[in-house]
Amino acid sequence: MISWRRFLALIAAILLTVPAYGLEWYKAYERGRDRIKNGNCSEGQDLIFEALQGNPRDDLKAPTYGTQNMEYFPHYYLALCAFQAKKGADAARYLREAEGGRIASSKLASEYEAMKPQIDAMQKEQQQTTKPPVQTTKPPEEKKPPVVVTPPPEKKPGPTSTVDAKPDNALLIKAILKQTRDALSERRYEDAKTYANSILRLDPANRDARNLLSEIAGKQAEELQANEKQQKIREVQNAMDAGNQESAERLALALKVQYPTDPRIESLLKQIQSSRNSQVDVQKQEEARKNVERDVLMAYYRGDYGQAIRAANLGLPKAPQSWRLHFFLGCSYAALSMLDENGSEDRLRLARESFRRARSLSLTTNLPPYISPKILEIYKSS
8 A cells, every 4th residue: 555645745746747838738829929929939939839739730710718719820930930040941841731720811811921932932942052963074174364353342331121131031021011001001000010010020120111100100190180079079069969059169169279270160160150049039039929928818818809819910920830829819809709799700700710720739738717618619619
């Protein structure tokens, strides 16, 4: 029987020897990928190899944990390091592994397509240089007079650009520059910045990439300012729609100070002023209607039906939609038709016409108090 102490020690020894990479291979991959992107292939390759021990196959949708998945192309980054180390055969072999995982359909497709022809060219060139020379018998060469060679003039150092980059990176940089400009023209600013920064990792002094980064920053600032202005214009419009003309005018005047030449802001201010003038007119009309109705009601309840009829006829052109004016005009005609038999039929006809007009303007209105039952019968039968 083995003692429990020796049993626990054995278990601890086994746990210490179990490799940790198989548990979280995707984290090793992400760390290795980031280091290689930053130009540190020595550390990045070790992490990539560690990830490959946990998951040896490239995959467009490699499952990580739960229902999560990720684009997993470790061999592409090994190919990139091999390419930078001028190991064409290794780079081509790694790239074939990445192709098996459908890298051409991944987010790395554009970089892969730019790097593949360069790796193929490097591999062919290295294969040709490693072929053994063909043995041929040459006739003895004639002795020629020595040729004096004039050394070329010394080149003065100039500004670094894409042309000054390393020959094996020049084509890749050219392709990424095109991607950067395309992304900028499509207003995909974050993608454009990513591309430009990847150029600077290959060629830190690249003038084109730095100019593009400045242009991207300027475009983003312009778009941010335009969005802020549009948001403030929407706030003015919302205040106008809500009937809050004072708030709308205050916001529009602040915008006018900030953007004095924008015609949209000038148009908003004119709309606000027109709306405020309309509100004033409506208030005046409402006040005039109330005054006319008060005069008619006072005359009617005093029993001065003739004055009520005159006041109502004077007020209706100003407030033709007032049901009260039509109603009390009808009441006044009906009252006179009952008090004076002369012209009774004509007054009764006018009363019914006024009542019908009042009913058409307000079918559900509660009738005013202190109206004669006989007059109400005429109203209801009209």
